Amino acid sequence: MTKPLISVEALAKRYPKRGGGETTVFEDIWLPIHPGEFVCLIGHSGCGKTTILNVLAGLDRPTDGAVIVDGREISGPSLDRAVIFQGHSLLPWMTALENVAFAVSSRHPEWSREKVREHCRFYLNLVHLSGAEDKKPSELSGGMKQRVGIARALAIEPKMLLMDEPFSALDALTRGSLQDEVRRICTETRQTVFMITHDIDEAMLLADRIVLMTNGPQAKIAEVVENTLPPDRRPATMHKHPNYYPLRNHLLDFLVTRSKTFAQDIAGKPYDPRKVPVVRPVPAEALAAV
């Protein structure tokens, strides 16, 4: 196995409780992410998904544990880990191009103005925003704003992309087409991505591996599910694949029941947070055929 690009080790987050004691949001989170991999973290609200992403981004600090990149613990945000935020987070006083250029010139302060603009145009074109470069965010639709956010993250050519429910604020149609594009771009560029979501279909479409988190407090990683759908899956057609329902049912089952009962399920059984079970849901007949 290749050396992980980034490795989450023994991560925990605790808050002091009112009246003494502590609340543990999550603990003992271990998760290696390999280059070119698209990892999705799925779980209910309150399990600390966003906190984990923020720790990866360097915007938040864990109570325990560390995030290791290149053998060293990260100490803060870095241009190597670009973030696509839940809201679009564009700076509203800048045009689309200026928003991207602000990021690019942060990455390459030595670049000339023209070179920066050229670079920005390329990425805006990649997300199909040619022609909207000089518009302010307020003049763009929700989907277009999120595209600018994606272009901004891609334009700095990060080693890793962190996405925090990037499509949750969009309507279903826009979301579908944007997810499709993101999948295309990430596959083409072999971009390493860590994304959090609570949308099962989104995870099935985008992720290579889906990490399941139990409910908080004291949330844990329950298991890792490998995506059994083919790499050329599309939103419009993937539900016709025989692996679709087994995978979906497994995930749904986890989110509806097992995420709550996980703590009792493993009581008395061995549980190694460093080596959680890896599951590959396939139809029952396929299993029988083996």
Added chain:
Amino acid sequence: MTASLTLRAGLLSLLIFAAFVGAWHVATLPTVGAAAGDVDPEYAALVSGAAAQGAKSAFPTPMDVAATIWGHLKDPFYVRGANDQGVGIQLAYSLGRVLLGYAIAAAVAIPLGFLIGMSPLLHRALDPFIQILKPISPLAWMPLALYTIKDSNISAIFVIFICSLWPMLINTAFGVASVRKEWLNVAATLEVGGLRKAFRVILPAAAPTIMTGMRISIGIAWLVIVAAEMLVGGTGIGYFVWNEWNNLSIGNIITAILLIGLVGMALDLALARAARLVAYVE
């Protein structure tokens, strides 16, 4: 549709103005005094026309005031000695004081407000002072300023400074403190440091709030300069009002009032324009 609304609004404005002037005209029609016709001509020569008729001198008519205004507008820049200068020169003195005091206030308030907005510690530490100093009437500073600064002109500028300071300071601090966390996160993930973050992210984000403070400040400054100049005298439109009050010259005072209103409006419009330049829609 819009044009016709503008037109109708304009017509209504004109109508209100005409009604006002008409009422004024009627109210100031000359009245015949009780003692009319029975006045010692020697006495009549020593008092005003109305007083000779046994009445009090009247409020000027709209025509009198129009003539006075025209007289001032015709020759706004005359100088007839230190205490008698054209209304244009007086306005220029007032504007000069206001702009200087205001500029100094902005130069202090914006950087200081920035620090206060960025640092919860400074905010807590300075808050009691700001809360106590803010509600003080600017003119209450005048005796203290005269006593310590020992120069009435600088004191007037100081009073403008102190009254323009608070809205700008408070708005800047508030604007900076309430810059959205996600914009700061964007800057952080892009490894944007210190000054670049201040000028490219925080300042533009807080600019509309700062401009609101600046607009409030210029309004207060212009209100205060007139009062300050009435108090200190010498030059300026406030002094002009005081000097004409001395002479009970209502026509001149009305001229000054109109000019003060117009200049105040122009200052407000100028800042409203500037505010539009830095405004953004989220």
Added chain:
Amino acid sequence: MSVFQNPFDSRFRLTGGCSCGRHATEAEHAAETRDADERAARVVEGAVMRALFPHDATRRAFLTAVGAGTAAAAVSALFPLATATEVFAQGLKPEKTDLKVGFIPITCATPIIMAAPMGFYEKQGLKVDVVKTAGWAVIRDKAINKEYDAAHMLSPMPLAISMGAGSNPIPWSAPAIENVNGQAITLSVKHKDRRDPKSWKGMKFAVPFDYSMHNYLLRYYLAEHGIDPDTDVQIRAVPPPEMVANLRADNIDGFLAPDPVNQRAVYDGVGFIHMLSKEMWAGHPCCVFSASKQFVTETPGTYQALLKAIIEATAYAQKAENRKEIAAAIAPANYLNQPVTVVEQVLTGTYADGLGGVKKDPERIGFDPFPWESFGVWILTQMKRWGQIKGDVDYARIANEVFLATDAKRLMAEAGLTPPEATTKTFSVMGKPFDPSKPEEYVASFAIRRG
């Protein structure tokens, strides 16, 4: 015709409406041909003489005993201030020629104002800007802050500055009184038929300043008629420019104010002149020309030139035939900002009384530069009477400091002379004599007083 009283003349009459000096027959004998420099020198000598012998009766006794010439010689030999005369005689060059002198736009300031348009400052090689000022507190602060080199003040103000009332104590000098008389009680026209002060209970009056002759004279006048100024009526301090507007708006029933405010009320048909202040106390002081002691000592040449200009202007203003010309010079917007006829009526004393009559009183306002020490004592007695100052008051010492007088008795004793007894009254107010040597008794003699 002599303009000022000659204090070296022992025959000079003490009583009567002669503080302006023009009616003292002895004074009229004084040489008319004296030129301006000589007059200035005599003014200084006169001031020193008065400082040494603040009480006229004492001075007269001294002068009769030794003779005027001997007295002058003795005084100049003994008294350090005599160097002031030399300063004038030597004709020092002004160290500083661009000056600012502050004034309040009232006719009391006539000499200070007119000296600018009529060239009296220029004649002394000075370029003086006379600057109109909004109020007494402001003129005090600007003078203290050295924005003004010299200023027009109410006579109690140099005293207050020297004592440190309302500011740090700063040695201040009042080298010249500007005007005598020139104030009046004006009532709203609606009180035409209430001329008896006994019927004034419940009225509201305005005066320009709490520490002003106006306040003291109005209180004195009311009290003499059995009206307690603190309980029977209201007295408020109102800036002169606001007085006519307030009278017109019925906020006040009357005021004791400096001119041209009184005449302006008549001109606008708002009020009538009930009584001129000279009818209460002929020759009372009102305003002074003042400068800091620092200005006097650091720039003696400028001080000399400035005082010379003021004294000459004052002398010019005192002459009845010049009054119309002066009125025309000081009425424009740059100075008093009043209709010429209003100023002219004040200065010539031929005026409309507001009741349809024309009165003639050429002494309505007079100009006489001598700072009488007994004036200061009288002012202090009234401050004490109305509770503005409390406890024991060293009347003589404070009055001395204000009016540049020195301890005459000490100096005379050092010179081996026997200090004469000062006993006689120098003037009377509303018929009641005032003895400056017995201020406490004077205060106690009033039925209506505070504390």
